[in-house]
Amino acid sequence: MTDKQRILLVDDDRNISHLIRLYLEKEGYEVSEAARGDEGLAAFRRQPPALVLLDVMLPGADGLEVLREIRKTSKTPVIMLTAKDETFDKVLGLELGADDYITKPFENKELVARVKAVLRRSAETGAPDATDDMLTFPALTVSLARYEVTYDGKPVEMPPKEMEVLYFLASHPNMVFTREQLLERVWGFDFFGDSRTVDVHIKRLREKLTGCEQHGWEIHTVWRVGYKFEIKQ
Numbered sequence: 001m002t003d004k005q006r007i008l009l010v011d012d013d014r015n016i017s018h019l020i021r022l023y024l025e026k027e028g029y030e031v032s033e034a035a036r037g038d039e040g041l042a043a044f045r046r047q048p049p050a051l052v053l054l055d056v057m058l059p060g061a062d063g064l065e066v067l068r069e070i071r072k073t074s075k076t077p078v079i080m081l082t083a084k085d086e087t088f089d090k091v092l093g094l095e096l097g098a099d100d101y102i103t104k105p106f107e108n109k110e111l112v113a114r115v116k117a118v119l120r121r122s123a124e125t126g127a128p129d130a131t132d133d134m135l136t137f138p139a140l141t142v143s144l145a146r147y148e149v150t151y152d153g154k155p156v157e158m159p160p161k162e163m164e165v166l167y168f169l170a171s172h173p174n175m176v177f178t179r180e181q182l183l184e185r186v187w188g189f190d191f192f193g194d195s196r197t198v199d200v201h202i203k204r205l206r207e208k209l210t211g212c213e214q215h216g217w218e219i220h221t222v223w224r225v226g227y228k229f230e231i232k233q
Contacts, residue, residue: 004028004029004030005029005030005050005051005119006029006030006031006032006047006049006050007024007029007030007031007032007049007050007051007052007053007115008031008032008033008034008040008043008044008049008051008052008053009021009024009031009032009033009034009052009053010033010034010035010036010037010039010040010043010052010053010054010055010058010063010066011033011035011053011055011058011081012035012036012055012057012058012059013055014035016081016104017033017035019108020053020111021033023108023111023112024111024112024115027112027115027116029115032047032049035059036058036059036060036061037058037059037060037061037062037063037065037066038060038061039060040052040054040058040066041061041066041069041070044066044070044074044076048074048076049076050076050077050119050122051076051077051078051079051115051118051119051122052070052076052077052078052079053079053081053115054066054067054078054079054080054081054098055080055081055082056080056081056082056093057082057083063080063081064092064093064096067080067093067096067097067098068096070097071096071097071159071160075097075147075160076122077099077118077119077121077122078097078098078099079098079099079100079101079102079114079115079118080093080098080100080101080102081101081102081104082101082102082103082104083103083104094161094187094197094200094201095159095161095162095200095201095204096159097159097160097161099118099121099122099160099161099187100114100117100118100187102114133145135167135170135171137170137215137216137217137231138215138216138217139151139152139153139212139215140170140209140212140215140217142163142166142167142170144163144164144167147160147163149163149166151208151209151212152211156208156209158204158205158208161186161187161201162201162204162205162208164186165182165186165198165201165202165205166205166219166229168182168185168186169182169219169227169228169229170229172228172229173217173228173229173230173231174228174229174230174231175228175229176222176225176226176227176228177226177227177228178225178226179195179198179199179226179227180195181226182198182226182227183195183197183198198227202219202221202227205219206219213232216231216232217229217230217231217232218230218232
């Protein structure tokens with residue numbers, strides 16, 4: 001008997017929740033539900049799931065507030081759910097650490113594909129037996145397995161996606177990547193984001209790594225192309 005991956009679904013629309021549950025259970029997942037943001041957060045803390053499907057508009061605490069609380073202690077993947085007529089800042093959600101978002105109404109195949117892709121990426125980046133995960137440069141160390149960044153001898157707080165952008169670029173020094181390539185490699189090929197998402201993450205990284213040029217490296221903009229982790233010769 002194999003253990004099923006458990007997904008926590010936080011949505012106050014009972015009809016949508018019922019459909020999502022049917023889709024996911026058909027694919028072999030175990031699903032637990034909460035209809036309020038505060039209840040969802042309590043359920044997450046009681047028994048952390050493999051993934052969270054989190055509606056934006058919720059009673060008790062909205063989805064972004066719940067996401068903030070989750071990201072204080074956990075890098076469990078989170079997919080945000082939003083209705084077409086709701087105002088949802090995709091960049092804000094991703095800045096806070098969401099792994100993806102999906103707009104309601106959606107096709108069941110799309111939902112399942114998103115869930116599988118996010119879980120797969122989470123397993124790949126969070127594998128406990130990963131080797132060579134520690135990157136070291138003058139004044140900078142990045143550990144993806146522990147999700148830790150140290151700069152100038154001090155720990156730096158970063159949301160998961162910020163750290164993954166930094167790790168990816170630093171893993172390929174002096175290689176240039178377009179915004180679309182970074183969206184594909186960090187968020188996944190099926191992430192339908194816009195390039196502004198990448199720009200915002202790069203801006204935040206630069207704010208946290210000020211003065212890095214004096215250490216012989218920087219996150220460099222290649223005009224009209226993209227970004228690279230540049231090591232000065």
